[in-house]
Amino acid sequence: MHTSALPVIDISALGPSSSTGIVDTRAAKAVGAAIDAACREFGFFGITGHGVKSDRSLALEAAARTFFALPESVKAEIAMTQGGRAWRGWFPLHGELTAGRPDQKEGIYFGAELPVDDPRVQHGLPLHGKNQFPSTPSELKPLVLNWLETMTELAAIVLRGVALGLGLEAKWFESNLTNDPTILFRIFRYPPSPPKTWGVQTHTDYGLLTLLVQDESGGLQVRNRDLWIDVPGDREIIICNLGDMLDRMTQGRYRSTPHRVRNATNHDRISLPFFYDPSWDAEVAAIPLSGDVPTDDQRTRWDGTSLRKLSGTYGDYLTAKVVKVFPELGEDVLT
Numbered sequence: 001m002h003t004s005a006l007p008v009i010d011i012s013a014l015g016p017s018s019s020t021g022i023v024d025t026r027a028a029k030a031v032g033a034a035i036d037a038a039c040r041e042f043g044f045f046g047i048t049g050h051g052v053k054s055d056r057s058l059a060l061e062a063a064a065r066t067f068f069a070l071p072e073s074v075k076a077e078i079a080m081t082q083g084g085r086a087w088r089g090w091f092p093l094h095g096e097l098t099a100g101r102p103d104q105k106e107g108i109y110f111g112a113e114l115p116v117d118d119p120r121v122q123h124g125l126p127l128h129g130k131n132q133f134p135s136t137p138s139e140l141k142p143l144v145l146n147w148l149e150t151m152t153e154l155a156a157i158v159l160r161g162v163a164l165g166l167g168l169e170a171k172w173f174e175s176n177l178t179n180d181p182t183i184l185f186r187i188f189r190y191p192p193s194p195p196k197t198w199g200v201q202t203h204t205d206y207g208l209l210t211l212l213v214q215d216e217s218g219g220l221q222v223r224n225r226d227l228w229i230d231v232p233g234d235r236e237i238i239i240c241n242l243g244d245m246l247d248r249m250t251q252g253r254y255r256s257t258p259h260r261v262r263n264a265t266n267h268d269r270i271s272l273p274f275f276y277d278p279s280w281d282a283e284v285a286a287i288p289l290s291g292d293v294p295t296d297d298q299r300t301r302w303d304g305t306s307l308r309k310l311s312g313t314y315g316d317y318l319t320a321k322v323v324k325v326f327p328e329l330g331e332d333v334l335t
Contacts, residue, residue, distance in 0.1 A: 012049030032164025043257030046237040063140040078132035086129025104199040112183040155276030182277040190269040204256040205243035207277025212239040217269035248307040252294040258302045280315035
């Protein structure tokens with residue numbers, strides 16, 4: 001069954017990320033309430049009032065299409081096997097696994113750009129380091145670095161709304177969980193999907209918050225109870241969804257919602273998911289919230305796991321997850 005009813009929320013009242021930024025407290029709390037309702041009902045919502053011009057995603061998409069059109073031998077010059085513990089670079093079609101099955105997509109992994117003398121890089125912390133950028137197209141590097149900066153600021157703003165919706169101070173996440181956020185960014189190319197196949201199988205994201213810009217192809221589906229919701233492709237609306245950490249830390253008040261992708265068009269689909277996650281050494285623990293705790297959904301969850309039982313640091317959790325996405329690479333590089 002299908003419907004198309006994801007809420008779309010204007011977040012402009014939450015203000016810029018450089019300060020508390022909230023001028024109209026009442027309006028900001030109204031945004032928080034709308035985000036709270038969307039997080040409890042769907043785990044997904046669209047945002048407007050974000051200030052990100054669509055021409056920027058168009059430029060990034062154009063550069064990505066130029067790269068993906070190159071011969072594989074050229075793209076392999078920045079293969080993930082060359083990225084070491086930073087876990088950055090290109091992977092080919094079918095090169096990534098979701099729920100144990102090869103995806104019908106190729107892509108490039110990026111993250112926060114760190115110099116070689118950064119202490120985290122010096123200590124060999126997984127998923128930290130420099131990005132790999134291709135020589136062609138040369139414009140991809142500045143476009144990606146600019147996008148990383150913009151999305152990092154935007155994610156902090158959205159999390160203010162999440163905090164307000166939970167009855168916390170607006171900057172609770174920044175003060176307690178994301179003072180040094182784990183930043184990951186992907187560019188994916190989905191060729192047209194063969195019948196009865198999925199570009200990405202049903203899954204949930206790992207961290208706190210995902211910000212997605214997609215082209216007009218559509219193909220993203222979100223599960224809400226027994227319904228699959230089609231999310232139209234609209235680059236003016238940035239799609240937000242919750243990851244497993246926000247589910248765990250709210251003890252199920254907010255759910256990380258299963259979703260999947262199938263490109264049913266006759267052309268390539270480009271997707272730009274940005275992941276804003278807890279600090280690497282942040283402890284996976286419940287946020288102090290009032291009210292009743294929902295029943296553990298382990299029995300009905302898509303993968304049969306209980307997020308309530310998670311403990312340790314986010315870095316430990318994430319490393320264990322990404323090793324399953326690229327098993328051979330993970331065995332060689334991260335374990």
